[in-house]
Amino acid sequence: MHRRRKILVALLSAPGVVVAMLLPSSPASALGKVGCDASGQPTVSVASYDPIVNHNGTGSAHEHQLFGNIAWFSLPNPNAANYADLVGRANNCRKVLGLSNSADSAGYWTPTLRYVSGPQAGQLVPAQQFTAYYRAASGDQFGPARAIPADTRLIGTEYNWTCGQNSGRRSAPVLSIPDCSGLPGTPGRTLTAHIDFPSCWDGVLPSHPASQSGDTRDNAHYAYRVGQSCPAGFPVGVTELRETVQFAYAGTGADVALSSDAAMGTSDGRSMHADFWQTWSQKDFEAFVQTCVVDHRAYSRAACQP
DSSP states (O other): OHHHHHHHHHHTOSTTOOOOOOOOOOOOOOSEEEEOOTTSOOEEEEESOOTTTTTTSSOOSSOEEEEEBOGGGGOSOGGGOOHHHHTTOOBSOOOOTTOSSOOOOOEEEEEOEEEOSSTTTTOBOOEEEEEEEEEOTTSSSSSOOBOOOTTOEEEEOEEEEESOTTSSOOSOOBSSOOOOTTSOOSTTSSOEEEEEOOOEEOSOOOOOOTTOSSOOGGGGGEEOOBTTBOOTTOOEEBOEEEEEEEESOOSOSTTEEETTTTTTTOOTTTTOOEEEEOOSOHHHHHHHHIIIIIOTTTOOHHHHOO
C-alpha cells in the first residue's frame, strides 16, 4: 500500500491535487455512455503533451493517447489549450440525444501502452475501443447527479485492469496488467483498463486563468465517494465518469508497459490514470445527464447508448 501511495504522489505532485488510493472497482456498467470511435479508430492523437498537468508547458513526462476532441490537431501548442479552444469543437464521439452533431467534445486521455520486449518492442499497442460511462453520483446506473461544471479539469486515479467483460474470466479486477493470453483480442475479450473519476464536489466552480501553469487545481475540490455517499466537505454529487480503454492485446502482460510506469517508478501498468477536461457543450451535457442518468423515465437506449 505504501508503494501505491508513493506512485500517486509522484503522479499528482502539482499543488492543489488530492491524492486518491488505487482501488479495484466494479465492472463497467452505466446507462449513459458515449463511444468515442465514430471514425472507426478511437485514438485521435498520440503525443507527449498533457494540457492539464503541464498546462502552458512545452511537453509532458510521458506519452498520452487522446480521445474525443480533435481540436488538438489545429493548435500550435496543445499544452496551451484553453476552454474556448475545445468546447463544442469537432470530435470523434457518437451523437447522443438524437442531436445532429456530437455534443461530447470533451477531452479524454490516458497513458499509452507499448511493447517493451520481444519482436514488437517499441511499438504502440493500439486502443481499439474507448467508452465514457456516466453514472449517478452514488455509482448506481440511475440516480441523483449534477452535471460536472464547464471547464472542470480532473485526473482520475482509481483504476483496474481486466481481460474484458465477455472474456469468461470472472476473477476480481486487478491493479496490474493481467494475463489475457488465449483470448481473441477483440472488444470485450481483450486487455481492458477502467479508470474512475471522483463524483463528490465541494461546490467551488473552476477558475482557470489563461496564464496558469500546471493547472491541476480542480482536483482539490473533488473527492471519491465512500461507499455510496460523499465524504464531509464534498456534499454535491456529480455524475460519476469512468473511462474504459480496450487495447488490441491478449498476451501475458510481461512484454508491455504504460508510458507512465517508468516515470512513476513502477511497472505492470500500476501507474494507470486518466484525464478529463469538461468541454462538452454544457447545455447538452446537462440534458444528457438528466435524461440518461437522473431520470429513468426519460431514458432511451438510442439517446443514451448510441
